[in-house]
Amino acid sequence: MTSTVISIKNAVVSYREDVALRGVSLEVTSGEFVGIIGPNGAGKTTLLTVVNGMGKLFSGQVTVLGDPLRQGNGRSLRKRVGYVAQVDNIDPRMPMDVREVVMIGRLGVLGLFRRPGKRDWQIVDEMLELAGMTHLARRPIGHLSGGEQQRAAIARCLAQEPELFLLDEPTASLDWKAQSGILELVKEIHDLRELTTLFVTHDLDALPHTCDRIVLMKDGLIVDDGPPDRLISTSSLSRLYDLPESVVEERRHHMHAKE
Amino acid sequence: MDLSIFGYQFMQNAIISAFLGGIACATVGVFVVLMHLPFIGVAMSHAAFAGALLGLWVGFDPLIGAFAFSLLAAAIVGPLADRGQLTPDTSLGIVFSLMLGIAFLFLGLMPGTRSSALDLLWGSILTNTSEDIILLAVVTVVVVGLVISFFKEIQATVFNRNIALSVGLPATIILYGVLFLTGATVTASLRSIGGLLIFSLILNPAAAAYQLTYSMKKMFLLSAVFGVLSGWIGLLVSYLLDVPSGATIVITSSIIFIIATVFSPKRKVRRWKEEPLAGE
Numbered sequence: 001m002t003s004t005v006i007s008i009k010n011a012v013v014s015y016r017e018d019v020a021l022r023g024v025s026l027e028v029t030s031g032e033f034v035g036i037i038g039p040n041g042a043g044k045t046t047l048l049t050v051v052n053g054m055g056k057l058f059s060g061q062v063t064v065l066g067d068p069l070r071q072g073n074g075r076s077l078r079k080r081v082g083y084v085a086q087v088d089n090i091d092p093r094m095p096m097d098v099r100e101v102v103m104i105g106r107l108g109v110l111g112l113f114r115r116p117g118k119r120d121w122q123i124v125d126e127m128l129e130l131a132g133m134t135h136l137a138r139r140p141i142g143h144l145s146g147g148e149q150q151r152a153a154i155a156r157c158l159a160q161e162p163e164l165f166l167l168d169e170p171t172a173s174l175d176w177k178a179q180s181g182i183l184e185l186v187k188e189i190h191d192l193r194e195l196t197t198l199f200v201t202h203d204l205d206a207l208p209h210t211c212d213r214i215v216l217m218k219d220g221l222i223v224d225d226g227p228p229d230r231l232i233s234t235s236s237l238s239r240l241y242d243l244p245e246s247v248v249e250e251r252r253h254h255m256h257a258k259e
Numbered sequence: 260m261d262l263s264i265f266g267y268q269f270m271q272n273a274i275i276s277a278f279l280g281g282i283a284c285a286t287v288g289v290f291v292v293l294m295h296l297p298f299i300g301v302a303m304s305h306a307a308f309a310g311a312l313l314g315l316w317v318g319f320d321p322l323i324g325a326f327a328f329s330l331l332a333a334a335i336v337g338p339l340a341d342r343g344q345l346t347p348d349t350s351l352g353i354v355f356s357l358m359l360g361i362a363f364l365f366l367g368l369m370p371g372t373r374s375s376a377l378d379l380l381w382g383s384i385l386t387n388t389s390e391d392i393i394l395l396a397v398v399t400v401v402v403v404g405l406v407i408s409f410f411k412e413i414q415a416t417v418f419n420r421n422i423a424l425s426v427g428l429p430a431t432i433i434l435y436g437v438l439f440l441t442g443a444t445v446t447a448s449l450r451s452i453g454g455l456l457i458f459s460l461i462l463n464p465a466a467a468a469y470q471l472t473y474s475m476k477k478m479f480l481l482s483a484v485f486g487v488l489s490g491w492i493g494l495l496v497s498y499l500l501d502v503p504s505g506a507t508i509v510i511t512s513s514i515i516f517i518i519a520t521v522f523s524p525k526r527k528v529r530r531w532k533e534e535p536l537a538g539e
Contacts, residue, residue, distance in 0.1 A: 002502065052425060075427050078426060079426065079427035094293070095472055095474055096418055096475060099415070102413075104422060105426055107411050107428055109427070110411075
């Protein structure tokens with residue numbers, strides 16, 4: 001049975017003078033794989049931060065996993081929501097190995113004063129295996145390539161045993177091979193665990209083919225929402241990115257050529 | 260070599276102070292190095308100096324003033340950096356210059372000789388009293404105890420504060436806690452090491468440890484060992500050459516850093532062995 005796991009009604013978020021979300025409403029049901037696309041500055045990342053309780057609502061109502069978001073309950077919500085951000089610059093000398101970084105995913109669930117036990121390390125090792133990272137588990141985290149760092153971030157997120165899986169431009173700045181690997185991994189995780197997934201990207205090349213649904217965002221608003229067949233069309237993308245249809249057509253042609 | 264000097268109470272106090280101050284400074288130094296906040300030591304030590312001068316001027320215990328001002332600096336730096344309007348280095352720079360200005364203001368307003376004020380700037384570990392040692396011991400036990408109790412949360416926060424927040428850890432409270440601990444450590448070490456020199460004792464041992472290991476636990480341990488060694492070797496050199504101890508302690512810590520950098524395994528490409536993943 002499907003149930004609503006994310007319900008956003010008229011969410012408005014502003015950062016000082018900039019309004020990042022201008023009255024956004026969205027419902028996501030359990031097990032859905034939603035791709036959120038739009039140009040830079042469309043409010044996609046802000047939408048994800050509203051879902052994981054890190055964004056500050058100016059007005060509107062947000063209910064995630066049955067709990068209405070209030071000031072003060074964001075931290076307990078984040079323990080249930082996995083979040084993978086863009087590749088970040090990691091200090092190559094950072095004194096932590098991959099396994100320790102993946103364990104960070106367990107720490108919120110564990111709580112203060114409790115040390116990770118055998119079961120926690122076992123979960124970490126399982127997630128490393130799922131992400132294809134077992135052979136790099138003891139490697140210093142700063143020694144990994146961008147693609148490997150993202151696999152480690154996904155393993156960290158899964159170690160949290162989340163009920164929601166949020167990915168914010170996880171393939172940005174990765175080469176094409178690493179990008180394909182991450183997309184395959186995300187698809188595999190979704191298929192295997194039926195985890196409700198929100199995948200944000202500005203790059204259509206990086207949109208997983210398995211999305212059940214596409215949300216188009218622009219200027220802090222959701223401008224369209226529906227099945228990929230209808231929305232990934234030359235005319236809607238032309239409107240979304242403010243590009244002539246001929247340019248969109250040419251880019252899409254390149255995308256298909258790559259496939 | 261005549262080492263009978265080490266039998267005297269004032270020297271034993273200095274040795275114990277160097278041990279405690281070395282551990283406390285080097286431990287908070289690990290945060291400073293890993294969170295890329297090298298300015299924090301300077302900002303805090305000048306805040307503590309300004310507070311101590313206020314105490315000397317108005318007539319209360321300078322340590323109380325030092326403690327209050329360094330906590331105040333921590334309370335200003337945290338939110339300034341946290342709101343993202345300024346980078347942490349910029350906010351630390353602003354606090355540093357403000358505190359330096361206040362310190363000079365108090366120095367100018369103080370009547371009479373200023374030798375006691377200047378002692379705080381250069382430090383004088385050889386005049387440490389048992390009260391100074393008790394204060395250092397309390398701060399050291401608190402710093403080390405908190406690091407042991409919250410090691411995993413601290414590890415996650417210094418790795419990436421946003422990731423720590425996103426998994427539901429109180430990363431902002433931990434950051435503020437680190438700033439307050441730094442303030443308390445600077446205050447407790449002010450009389451021994453001095454406001455100007457303490458920055459090096461916070462930064463150098465941790466920066467040296469950072470060159471030598473990929474394990475954060477080992478980094479804390481090595482940093483503490485280097486901090487204590489800096490103090491003890493510095494004291495010995497100070498006695499042998501009859502030069503100020505604060506300066507020799509800091510120069511020793513710098514030499515340890517240079518040696519660690521020269522012999523750093525992180526400068527070489529290493530082959531990583533695949534090891535079995537048994538539960539820790």
